[in-house]
Structures are given as structure tokens and as C-alpha cells.
Amino acid sequence: MSLRLYNTLTRQKEEFVPIDASNVRMYVCGPTVYDFAHIGNARPVIVFDVLYRLLRHIYGEGHVKYVRNITDVDDKINERALRDFPELPLNDAIARVTAKTADQFQADVKALGCLEPTVQPRATDNIVGMIEMISTLITKGHAYVAAGEVLFGVDSMKDYGQLSNRKLKDQKAGARVAVDAHKKNPADFVLWKLSSADEPGWESPWGRGRPGWHIECSAMSKRYLGEVFDIHGGGLDLIFPHHENEIAQSRCVHGTDVMANVWMHNGFLQVEGQKMSKSLGNFTTIADVLKDWSGEVARFNMLRTHYRQPIDWTVASLEESKNILLDWRDRIGDVMTPRPDAEVVAALSDDLNTHGAITRMHILAKNGSVVALLGSLELLGIGLATLPREQNVLVKKQVEELIEARNQARNAKDWKRADEIREEIASKYYVYLSDLKDPATGVIKTTWEMRR
């Protein structure tokens, strides 16, 4: 069976052929840790986690290397540090911001059912590698020093723009590129910039400074995955300029034709039909979502839409996702040896068609193929463990006492009293009841479940 992936570089689905099937290598751009991750940030994390799981399924668990970086040097981090911890020295304040944000991120994505990547390098641990790369770029004539910055000269690369299919002269037509007198070409971008005494900085041949955004990923992917690797992923918005510039840096340093063979980009997310923004007040963090919904529901909800499509994140769809999972859980019961369904694997192998996989899983559920259904859920990284099931002992005892009281009232045909108790249970414990008649004996049994 073959794996086919849509490659942004060629704008088409292609058969995936790893460079080394015993060491499949993937790099995904991770968070810049200046603020809590929002639900849009969760999308690539979940999508590429599914791909990671699929690759492990196909090539073997020990034969896939997944690197997701943490960007912990950035001017936005500095701003946030000054705002939140004005009393601390800047470096300490920065450490606070990045530690707090990175910890929250790890907790968030774990709750969303994501496996830990093989390596999660931090930019600040890789400054030396970046400086080496920048030196090489200068030596090879791809970069120059001007006005306290080291800049990559895009004119030094004949096919700059291959990923975004962008011609440099087209962009000038938009007249939106800031004109900086010190740049040879307005599209030239920063590799290194000098820091003032109160900004974070590292010693370098060009003075004490800090790296530009793009060079981090070039340095970290080289260190852990080599000069050319299999898959590079991230959000759609990273195609330009971030990935374009990563490609320029890495290829020019290494003298290679490509940086990664396959470039994959997930689509954006909207909230209730609107673009997510702080001004609209619909800026939803992962932690906000996890307050109201289990990680499984959130993850499943994300995977119901194909990763390249825009997704509309709504309460209605979360509700639907929850209902589907609860239904499946009830059908599954206890299965000891789950195995993924072959058609589900086939759907995922077609450019990560998670929606097709879920469609197939509906059929499995209907047919009672619980072994395949549970196995498929596991392949998608969706456990059913934290969905509401048994409640704590005290609540359980109280609810069951009330149910007993209600059933006594019902036996006495005191419907008013019975309905009052049902109301009480619903409002107090947030529980709904089902009266089910046993078809064999005709005895009515009352079951209950938490509502969420």
C-alpha cells in the first residue's frame, strides 16, 4: 500500500518515497512561546501527530524521527517579558515567560492526545549552529553585513521563491514591502541583528546580537535531520516568507537542490464562522477549549475536516463530535486487541484523509466491527478513556438514591413527584436519565449519564 501526500512544492499529490525507510524524517515548525497557544495553533500539532502515527504504523515505531522546535528567542517574547515582569532583569523575565508558556503548551498538546516528538529542540540551545550557518552564507556570497544586521541577499539565489511560486518583481507591485535603505533588495531578510545592552544577545563574529526568525529552523533541522530530509510541515501562512527563507538558507549553505522533499501545510481555522482575533473577542486558547471539552472530543473535532481545508470551530460541531464518540464508546465496550481497519489506513494514506477514515469508522460502528473501530481510533490518537463514564463514588451514590426514590414514585404512579426528582437530578448533578425496558423481562431499568 502506498502513501500519497500533497506537496506544496509541486502543487500535487505525490507518492511518498522516504530517503531512508529505516529513518523517516519529519520537521514541523513549533510554537513561539510568548503567549498561550490558541486552538488554531493546535491544528498543525494534531495533524502532524496523526501523520507521525501513520508513518510509525507504516515504517515501524523506531524508524520515524519527528522534530518539532520551540522558538524561545523572539522580539515578541521580549515585549511580553517587559510587560509581565517589569521588576525582573530582562533575561530572568524572558525565562519566566518562555518556561510558563512552553510548559502550558506541552500540557495542552498532551491533553489533545499528541505523542511527544522525537526531539523538541529550543532555539536558544542552537545559537552556535545558526552562527555557523550565517558565516557560511557570508563566505559563499549569499549574505552581507549592513547597518548592524546580517542579511540574506535573495538575488544571490537564482530560484528563490520556488515554494511560494512567487517572483520577486511581482511583490514590488504590491508596494507593501518596506523599503529599507540598507537592503540590497527589499526582499532581503535578517539572519542576525545586533542587540542593545538590555536586550538578550549572544556573542558572534558580527557583535552581540540575536538570530532572525528563519535561521532557527534551518539550524535545528540540519542538526537533527540532516541537510535533506523527507517532510517539512507547518501552517499555510508559513509558506511565505518563513519556509521560503528556510529553504533559501539551507540550500545555499548545503548546496542542495531541496531542503525537504515534501512540504505540507495545514489550512486555517475560524471560530463560529469568523476569523479568530483578539479584537473580535473570539480568541480561544487550547486551555479554554479543554475546560469545556475532553481532549479526545477536541482532537476528533479537528480531524473531521481534511487538514488542507479551512475548518470552522463551533460549539455545534464539538457537540456533534462528542455525541459520536460517546456512541462509539458505548458500542465498543471492552476490546482487548484493537487493530486498525485496513480501509481506515488506506484513507489516511491518501493525503491524510481523516474525514474519509471517520466515514469508514461510522460504518464499522454500525456493523459492530469493534476491534477495527477501536484500533482505528487508536491509530488516530483518540483514546476513549477520559470521556465521561463512571462518576465519583459520592455522586454516584447520591444519584442512585434519587433514582431509587423516583422509581418508587413511579411505581406509585406519582408522576409529578417522579418528574420533580428527574429535574432535581438533572439540575443538581447535570445528569440525564434513560428508562430502558428489558425486552425479555419487561422490567424497566433506569440508567444515567453525565451531560457535558
Place this chain on the structure above:
RNA sequence: GGCCUCGUGGCGGAGUGGUUACGCAGAGGAUUGCAAAUCCUUGCAUCCCAGUUCGAUUCUGGGCGAGGCCUCCA
């Protein structure tokens, strides 16, 4: 201005050159003290115009429309 996606039922959302999945919601029924849940049945769609074809929702071209990127951004 340039680049890139996408237009399928009330909603979400697949696939296919030849009766248009699936889910939710809706309708009807079974069941129920009434509900809920469950089960069964069921109605509803391929943006427009050309072209290719015996036949297009699917392929090609044009149009109209929506969204994204071109500046930090998943």
C-alpha cells in the same frame, strides 16, 4: 497588482465520466406514564455558461462568488 485554495442538500462534509457517501438537524413510526435514549423508515444538493463525450457533479475553458497569502501570524 501577483500567488494559492475553494464553490455539493437546512448545516457539516466525502467520493465518482453513467441510481450523489456519511453525520447532524427535519419528518413519520416503534418504544415510553410523559420524556430522554435507542431502533426502523423517510424527504432534501452537485454556482453559472460553453466545450469534449453516447453521457459530466466529476475533464477543459470562461464567468460569477468566497477565502487565504504577499507584514508578525498555525
